[in-house]
Amino acid sequence: MKHRPIAAVLAGAAATALILTGCSTASPSTGGSSASVPQDTKKPASLTMLVTASGSENGLKALAKTYEQKTGIAIEFVEVASGDLPTKEILAAKSKQNTFDLAMVDGFTLAAVSAAGALVPLDSYLKSDKAYDYESDFPQGLKDYAKYKGVSYTVPLSTEPYLQWYRTDLYGELGLKPATTWDEVTSNAKALKEAGYLGYNPLYNAAGAAHFYNAMLVSQGGRMFDPKTLKPQLDTDVAKKVMNQFLALKQYGPSSSTSGATANAVQAFQQQNIGQMVLASGWWPTIDGSSSSIAGKVATAQTPLGKLGSYTPTSVLYGWLAGISSTSTHQKAAWDFLSWALGKDNVSAFIDAGAAPPARISTTSNQELVAKAPYLTAEAEAVKSGTTLPRIPAMSQIVSVLSQGINAMATGQQTVDAGMPALQNAVLNILVQAGEYKGN
Amino acid sequence: MIVIGLIPIGYAVWMSFTDQSLTTATPGAWVGLTNYARAVFTPQFAGSLLVTLIFVVFGLVIQFTFGYLLAVVLHRQLRGYQIFRTVLLIPMLLTPVVVGLVWQFIFQPDLGVVATLLEPFGLKLNVFASTPLARGLIIFIDCWMHIPFVMLMLVAGMTGVSQEPLEAAAVDGAGWWQTTRYIMLPMLRPVITIALLVRCVDIVRLFDTIFTTTQGGPGTSTATVSMLAYQSTFVYFQFGNGAALSIAIAVIMIPIYFFYVRLTKI
Numbered sequence: 168m169k170h171r172p173i174a175a176v177l178a179g180a181a182a183t184a185l186i187l188t189g190c191s192t193a194s195p196s197t198g199g200s201s202a203s204v205p206q207d208t209k210k211p212a213s214l215t216m217l218v219t220a221s222g223s224e225n226g227l228k229a230l231a232k233t234y235e236q237k238t239g240i241a242i243e244f245v246e247v248a249s250g251d252l253p254t255k256e257i258l259a260a261k262s263k264q265n266t267f268d269l270a271m272v273d274g275f276t277l278a279a280v281s282a283a284g285a286l287v288p289l290d291s292y293l294k295s296d297k298a299y300d301y302e303s304d305f306p307q308g309l310k311d312y313a314k315y316k317g318v319s320y321t322v323p324l325s326t327e328p329y330l331q332w333y334r335t336d337l338y339g340e341l342g343l344k345p346a347t348t349w350d351e352v353t354s355n356a357k358a359l360k361e362a363g364y365l366g367y368n369p370l371y372n373a374a375g376a377a378h379f380y381n382a383m384l385v386s387q388g389g390r391m392f393d394p395k396t397l398k399p400q401l402d403t404d405v406a407k408k409v410m411n412q413f414l415a416l417k418q419y420g421p422s423s424s425t426s427g428a429t430a431n432a433v434q435a436f437q438q439q440n441i442g443q444m445v446l447a448s449g450w451w452p453t454i455d456g457s458s459s460s461i462a463g464k465v466a467t468a469q470t471p472l473g474k475l476g477s478y479t480p481t482s483v484l485y486g487w488l489a490g491i492s493s494t495s496t497h498q499k500a501a502w503d504f505l506s507w508a509l510g511k512d513n514v515s516a517f518i519d520a521g522a523a524p525p526a527r528i529s530t531t532s533n534q535e536l537v538a539k540a541p542y543l544t545a546e547a548e549a550v551k552s553g554t555t556l557p558r559i560p561a562m563s564q565i566v567s568v569l570s571q572g573i574n575a576m577a578t579g580q581q582t583v584d585a586g587m588p589a590l591q592n593a594v595l596n597i598l599v600q601a602g603e604y605k606g607n
Numbered sequence: 608m609i610v611i612g613l614i615p616i617g618y619a620v621w622m623s624f625t626d627q628s629l630t631t632a633t634p635g636a637w638v639g640l641t642n643y644a645r646a647v648f649t650p651q652f653a654g655s656l657l658v659t660l661i662f663v664v665f666g667l668v669i670q671f672t673f674g675y676l677l678a679v680v681l682h683r684q685l686r687g688y689q690i691f692r693t694v695l696l697i698p699m700l701l702t703p704v705v706v707g708l709v710w711q712f713i714f715q716p717d718l719g720v721v722a723t724l725l726e727p728f729g730l731k732l733n734v735f736a737s738t739p740l741a742r743g744l745i746i747f748i749d750c751w752m753h754i755p756f757v758m759l760m761l762v763a764g765m766t767g768v769s770q771e772p773l774e775a776a777a778v779d780g781a782g783w784w785q786t787t788r789y790i791m792l793p794m795l796r797p798v799i800t801i802a803l804l805v806r807c808v809d810i811v812r813l814f815d816t817i818f819t820t821t822q823g824g825p826g827t828s829t830a831t832v833s834m835l836a837y838q839s840t841f842v843y844f845q846f847g848n849g850a851a852l853s854i855a856i857a858v859i860m861i862p863i864y865f866f867y868v869r870l871t872k873i
Contacts, residue, residue, distance in 0.1 A: 254841050257629045279630045279844060373824030422716035426735030426824060435717055560630035564843040575826030578736045600645060 211497040213241040214504060217256065217270040219249040222452045223325045223487045224271070226522025230508045233516075240500060249273065253280050253563070260285035260493055268495040269505065272321050272488040274312060275378075279560040281315035286490040289319045292502045299506045304527045306550050312484050315558050321488035322505060326526035327449030328482040328549035329382040329470055330542060336464040337364055337442050345443075345468035349387065349412055352443065352471050356419040359442035366419030368444035370432050371577035377569035382445055382483045384409045385554060388476030391569075391594075392557050397604050401569075402591040405476040410583050414576060425577050437461050445470055447485045448542045448549075452521035467542040469549060482549035483556070486523070515539070526550045561601040568593050622850035629844035642851035646839060652832070652852070656859075659831040662746060663810045667803050669750045674757025674802070681758065682765045699755040707819030710748050714820075738828040741821045745829050748816050753809070757802050764798030765791075797870065804867045811860060832856050 218224040224244065231242035245267065247255055253276040259266045260283055272280055280286060293301040301310070305323070313321045331352075333345050338355075341362055346352040356366025370379045381391055389405040392398065400406055417424060421435045433450050435441060437459050448467065455462050472480040489509070491501045507513070514524045518539050530536055531547035556562055569590060576586040598604035623642050627635025646652065677695060681688055698706070713720045716733035725732055734740035768791065776786050792799070814833040817823060823830035836856065840849035 250842070254844075257844060261629060282630045283844070372822070373826065374822055422722070422731055422733045422736075423718075425733060426716065426821070431715075439717060560628075561843070564845075567838065567842060571824070571827050571830075574824050575828075578738075578825035580738060580826050580828065 207497045207499045211240060211268075211500050213243050214268040214497060214501055215243045215245060215266070217252060217267045218244050218246055219252055219271055220246060221249075221271070221325075221487060222449055222520075222522040225452075226517040226520040226524075227324075227508060229520035230513055230516060234504060234507060238503075240504070242504060252276070256280050256285040256492070257283040263494055265492070265494045265496055267492050268497050268501040270490055270492060271324060272490050274485055274488060275556050275562050275566060277313075277321060277488060278315050278558040279563060280490070281318070281320040282560045284493055286320040287493045287495070287498055289322060289491065289502070292506070293319055293322070296502070296506050299510060300529075304511070304529050306526065306528065308484060308550055308553050309526060312486070312555050313488050321490040322509060323525035324487040324489040324509065325449050325523040326484070326546060326550060327447035327486040327523055328484050328546055328553050329379075329386075329445050330448045330467045330482070330545050330549060331443065331470055332436070332446050332454070332465060332467050333443040334441070334461065334464055335466050337362075337440065343442075345466070346471045347469075349383065349471050349473050353412075353415070355443060356416065360419055365421055365439055365441040366443070367416045368432055368436050368441045368446075369413065369416040369420045369424050370427070370429060371414075371417065371425045371574050372428055373426075373571045373574035375429060375566070375570055376573040376577070377566045378483070378485070379445065380410065380413050380569070380573055381556065382470060383413050384476075385478075385483050386470045386480050387473035388478045388480045390476065390478050390554075394478075394557075397557060397559070397598060399591050399594040399598065401594060402588050407583055407587050408475055410573075410576070410587060413573075414583065417577060425574065448546050449486060449523040451523060451540060451542045456521065467545045469545050479552060481552040481554055484550065484553040486525075559598075559601065559603050561597050561603060564597055565594055568597065619850050619854060622847060623854050625847050627846045627850075629846065635847055638847065642847045643855070646845075646848035646851045647855040651827070652835060652855070654827060655830050655832045655835045658742070658827075658829060659811055659813075659833075661742060662749070662813060662831065663807055665746045666749050666753075666810045667806060669746065670754050670757045670806055671799070671803060673750065673754045675761055677754065677758040678761035678765060681762050695758065696755045698752045701752070703752065703815040704819050706748060706752055707816040710744065711820045714744060735821055736825055738825060741825055741829050744820060745813070745817055748820065749810060749813060752816075753806060757806065760798055760802040761795060764795045768794050800870055801867070804863060804870070807863055808860065808867075811856070811863075 216227065218227065224246070227242070228244060231244070235241045252271060252273065255266075256270050256272070257280060270286075272286070293299065301322070309323050309326060310319070313319055313323055331345060333343075333355075337359060338344070341358055343355050343358060344351075346355055352367065359366040370376055377391075384391060384406065387405070387409055389403075389409055390400060391406070393400060421439055421441065423431055423435055427435065429446075429450075432444070433446070433453055436444055436446075437454060451467070453459065455465050470482045474480060489505055491498050491505070495501055508517075509525060511527065511529055514527070514530050514533075514536060517524045518536065523540070524530055524536075526543070526546050531543045531550070537543045556566075572581070572586055572590040572593065575581045576583055581589070595604065622635065624637060624639060625635030626638045626641070681692055681695075714722075714732075714734045716722055716731070716735065721732060732740075734744050772790050772794075773786060776790055781789070811831075812833050813831055814837060817829055817831060817834060818837075821829040823834050832852070833856075836849055836852040839845050839852055
């Protein structure tokens with residue numbers, strides 16, 4: 168009987184771990200493309216899609232009603248927090264439960280979700296679906312954005328590269344122009360601050376600061392990872408210089424910049440007379456929407472560029488993707504909905520519903536659509552050369568560790584000189600443990 | 608016993624020795640103590656353990672002190688004490704996630720209630736950017752929610768305390784502190800111990816409040832062992848590491864559980 172407490176404790180821990188595990192590992196979906204398109208055995212009455220609160224969700228919901236009238240297939244939307252999306256998707260695959268047919272997937276979690284076998288390869292659908300016109304109407308960068316290990320597990324649902332956002336009213340009042348370099352960002356920020364406004368809206372939160380630092384680094388010719396070997400490059404002079412630049416912008420921002428999430432930063436941009444920020448283009452419907460206090464006073468431009476590093480200065484591509492569950496019994500029907508909803512004919516309706524559409528060539532070059540969503544002009548440029556975070560399953564962990572480290576530097580817990588080598592080691596360890604980096 | 612004890616224990620222990628991950632297609636392979644080396648014997652785990660310890664120590668001291676003082680007031684059954692008791696119990700009934708979000712909004716550094724109140728004085732306060740303040744906020748929220756629990760337990764204990772020694776002490780001229788120190792606290796010792804043990808275990812498991820307020824920041828200064836286990840499992844999908852962390856937490860908590868079981872004679 169003496170062992171009962173110990174047994175109870177270990178039982179509790181073990182039970183927790185068991186619950187966390189869900190079920191045993193399932194076999195993966197087979198990668199690669201198949202020549203023939205799989206067919207469903209019968210037409211479903213409804214399809215279920217995992218979504219998260221976003222413009223894309225609004226767009227899909229708006230289109231789903233029309234789709235149901237057209238085909239008789241209802242689209243049921245299950246909303247989950249964005250951070251929980253990959254978990255739900257992976258657990259469904261591992262437990263072999265058909266809990267959803269379609270799902271939104273965030274770009275930087277695509278590798279984890281695909282590697283777990285949660286998504287079905289879409290190459291055969293993409294090849295055979297002429298109306299969707301994937302081959303010729305999507306820039307190569309966007310196609311690559313939707314791939315993991317060369318297989319298209321998803322299609323672009325929204326295209327949201329980081330762009331420069333600025334307040335046209337404040338810029339007009341002070342005679343400022345959108346920055347083309349980061350030095351100009353700083354000089355604009357100074358001018359705005361001297362006029363009594365907030366000069367810039369940086370983000371240093373412990374959950375996502377890495378994305379904003381990465382945008383600044385990439386736009387100045389730096390990269391967090393060697394594109395060939397994946398070796399982290401956070402201890403380089405370029406990475407440190409950019410980090411110092413990034414942290415120096417704190418003096419021009421609101422207090423919440425060190426702790427607020429992206430949504431808080433958007434809220435601050437709307438409510439606090441902040442002159443400029445760099446942010447994903449997908450926030451346009453929120454910032455310029457009818458309920459926004461700064462609607463009509465905002466414009467976008469390309470991310471400021473610089474040449475500190477040896478790589479091509481460019482934008483970082485972000486955006487939602489859409490995929491089909493490997494456990495779905497209605498994969499063809501699911502594709503038909505995606506193909507229709509994200510087809511050329513529905514782009515206008517998608518924008519009207521508050522969504523940022525995929526940056527099809529036919530979309531960004533269509534002046535009527537550009538008039539509806541002016542950021543598409545800057546987006547077209549960004550998409551041409553835009554890059555992504557490396558598609559590796561450990562990226563969520565890396566982003567998390569980097570963001571915590573950046574937050575520690577932004578809140579004065581650590582200096583850049585101490586913080587960057589620490590981050591280099593931490594990320595290197597993750598990559599080595601994940602088998603993604605084997606030296607040199 | 609086998610179903611609820613041995614099988615889960617065995618599975619968790621086995622998993623902690625494998626590299627099971629949700630992002631790999633293959634079943635977990637045996638990796639020995641690697642997960643413990645990677646996840647448990649690390650500065651990150653030691654740091655989160657220290658953070659957890661800080662929350663436990665400060666949380667227990669504050670919760671006991673205020674819980675006891677409120678219990679004394681309630682025990683006297685002054686006029687309107689039922690209303691007082693009901694109001695005090697409200698925080699305990701609220702969902703931790705909602706409580707976290709409410710306090711997060713109150714202390715939001717730009718648009719929050721506190722920021723608005725401080726603005727006329729030209730003052731700014733960002734509790735989320737300061738390690739001591741962020742930790743203080745977490746402790747404060749936990750205390751705000753759970754002092755009523757400690758208070759309830761102590762009030763229940765006080766109603767069972769015999770009046771005779773208290774009356775004798777009063778006759779002998781003992782003051783409030785002497786009565787408390789030499790009569791009340793010793794007689795309440797079992798109740799106090801159980802209340803504090805329950806709270807200790809709860810604070811070690813503290814997650815939702817932190818997740819909705821500081822998210823473990825600034826940096827990792829409010830990240831507890833529970834947050835670390837959550838991240839390892841649900842953000843990084845490394846179930847082997849998560850199991851190793853769970854086992855480690857369980858082993859660390861064994862003395863607490865053992866003490867609790869001894870006291871409650873389950």
